[in-house]
Amino acid sequence: RHLSLQHLNLRLLNQRHLSLQHRNLRHLSSLHPWMVPAYQHATASLQSLVIATALLDGGLDTEEAIAASMLETDFQIDRWGEVEWQHTLDRARLSADVAAATLMVREIRTLERERQATAAQQ
16 A cells, blocks of 8 residues: 555655646747747756746845855855855856856847837838
8 A cells, every 4th residue: 555655655746846837838849949948058057947937037036046056155154154256156157157048038038019009110
């Protein structure tokens, strides 16, 4: 009985995982092609597709996304102390990378809205 419940739980987790993968794929497929590299860059920089998507879709601002991404690092700093130059440099790099991805997505969305408005006027 225990084995069958464990197997059922694993099947449910796999189904949820597949559902989430399909939802993420649909979302990423709906993006303007030039946005995809920005999403990839933000995901790699923040080390999380969830945080990157929340940031680039407007659910988080830049500081919130960076704070969420650096949660483990901040915990370790609180516990063991900071290597000033390294942690400061890491945070600055992360801020620059996130800002670049965010700026690219915002600019593409602005251009798309302008293009749609122009097309609607014609």
